[in-house]
Amino acid sequence: MSSPGSQIMAPPSTVPASAGHTHPSLGVALREGHYRVIALEPIAAGTELLQLHGVFVDAPSRYSVQVAAQLHVVPPDDLRPEHVPDRYLWRYLNHACRPNAAFAGRWLIALQDIAAWDEINFDYNSTEYEIAEAFQCRCGGCGGRTVRGFKHLSPSEQARLAPYLAPHLAALLPATT
Template sequence: MAVRPFASGQVLAPLAQGVSVRQPSRMSLQVDVDRHLEGPGIGDVRYVNHSCAPTAVVDTSVLALRAVRDLAVGDEVTLFYPATEWEMAEPFTCLCEEDVCLGRICGARALSGSRLSGHRLSPHIRQLISEYRS
């Protein structure tokens, strides 16, 4: 939850370096084509829920969590997991109940371009889409 108001684009929290791993885990964050971070070093982002209509995005260029819209105190901070995750270690059924809900969250690899359109995708996800769908 937002503990104070945030403007769209504002950094909600910096993400420190975590332990670098090559394979995704339930609690890791993909920050590059073949690099995931996990552990306490990545901060509270490991506890941020998924939503198909997210309120935040991970800016992998500076390792920070940014608001994608204005947030008021008490607004839930959520992420669109496929924006950073190519393949999920533990796919799940989404319960966000948004009009744009994808239903099953497996990572960007499992989604068509039309299902990903409108989302702010990390550069490594755009790169992987280009490589795998060209």
């Protein structure tokens, strides 16, 4: 059963190599005015969901995901949300403060079992040192905190992210003995 108002767009059965790897159980839904990546069927914890791909640049922008200290991925310039929604699914990933997925390098991994039709999200603070355009969280579990990037978290908030922090940010945590 799909949620009311959802429009499901399943990925094609074959994805061009240039489009990166995307798990066939992922789709994009438009819910409450926002595109979201969703599971089309149950997905097990630990599953590789998709691989970041696109154009690599040295500065963050509104739609980039950070993969290293000075390296960010953006969709190609000429790609708009209304175009080919089955490609570059990662650009529809929303932030959540209690995410069900996280990036390990360029791969997005399921942190837990994910039910069919659940939205897949990650904590932007686990990849982004400083977000280009801070925004108010809509995850529903945090009361709408402002998401600004890892740099702006308290030491305890940074430490809480340790289990799924991107390596370029994990390197900034104080060493534990």
